[in-house]
Amino acid sequence: MQLKWTDVQDIAIELAERKADVDPRYVNFVDLHRWVLELPDFADEPGRGGEKVLEAIQAAWIEEAE
Numbered sequence: 001m002q003l004k005w006t007d008v009q010d011i012a013i014e015l016a017e018r019k020a021d022v023d024p025r026y027v028n029f030v031d032l033h034r035w036v037l038e039l040p041d042f043a044d045e046p047g048r049g050g051e052k053v054l055e056a057i058q059a060a061w062i063e064e065a066e
Helices: 008-018 029-038 051-065
Strands: none
Touching: 008 029, 008 051, 029 051
């Protein structure tokens, strides 16, 4: 399955699994953007990952981590 920026929940789950040692509450958007692009199943335009999308991913990741 190829991930796109709209797959917020799936991206959050992947990040929670791959970055288990990271507290998502303290991740800056530069790192978050890079980590999403580094996901093996991610296939979307880097420029589409704006602040609102990153906020949604971070919120979903925080929820997933709890």
